[in-house]
Amino acid sequence: MERSELVELLSPEGLRLLDGLPEWDSKADIVKTVAALRRQGHPASLVATVLSQAKLRAKASAKFGPFAARMLFTEAGLEQATRLQVAALHAGRFSRAGVQHVADLGCGIGGDALAMAAIDLEVTAAEADEVTAAIAAYNLTPFPHARVLHERAEDVALGGIGGVWLDPARRTTSGGTTTRIADASAYSPSLDFAFGLADRLPVGVKLGPGTDRDVIPAGAEAQWVSVDGDVVELGVWLGALARPGIGRSALVIRGELAHELTAAADSADAHDGPLGDYLYEPDGAVIRARLIGDLARANGAWMLSQGIAYLTADTAFESPFARGFRVIERLPADERGLRQTLHARGVGTLEIKKRGVDVDPAALRTRLKLKGSERATIVLTREQGRHVTLLVERI
16 A cells, blocks of 8 residues: 555545445445445545455454454555454463563554553554554554554664564565565564564564474474464564473464463474374474374374374374364275276265375366265375375264
């Protein structure tokens, strides 16, 4: 969003128009909507801006729930913003550590700052981009103990601050296209700056879940978080914000429930062995945290093959940290035999899961030329190093 567009949007006319729009409908005739708003006398630039915001608000409801209906967004800001459910956990950690005044450096649209202010923490938020800083200030308007500075993270005076939260920019926007920054050394602010603050203050840093583990400082608590099966972040906690004795954590959130698997460090993998009656797929947060071995040993399971994140067991177990399947039978590993077997079973709808094999599930599904009314799930993987194809059903 350009500065001129934001100024127009924040005008009384702009905000009234935005708040007066009906709920966004992706199937609506956008040309008809634009024409109707233009006939009402609204400038074309304002119409384009408010419709863009309406679309972003609808998209943001997945992260911010009903709060999205009164917030403003940028495309890049929404992409990187923390889900409110997870931001509340960040805020709670600062509160439990006794931190009453938090600096949110690189606050983006203000998602984390909003969660902190909502539990009565004092928040000094800073954002280097002028438009994004103005949007954050608008989003934090309901909270008198939150302020937003248009400043670089590195330039914010930290006198009186009790702890720091950073969400370094990991995306760039050019020509309307947002791209992810692959190299952690190019984040803004830099990780050297972010982690360096821990020499004098408790610090939390949000990173992408696939961030190179080598950047995690010694002595930090690294927590991978998944929400409804999607791994959304790596939180690195330092100083008083890091819990004693915990170096690795997998926080698994499903619906309103949260479950956590913790350890002092990466766990050693469990031994591998032949296929049992049940197959288990660990949650992505458990895999990222390298706690698969602990999960296996706690449930009498073992790895199906070394280096591949599938567990197997002879008895069923329930765990929030893994999805379970009953093994029905082994299927032919060759494509021709697999096609014949699935055709004989009348399988027309096929879910293909895979680990440790170089297969494109969509392309394979097309080549199998499935017909029939039955549904099935197959797993393509390795058993103690050997290729296997398994017919399974969820438990």
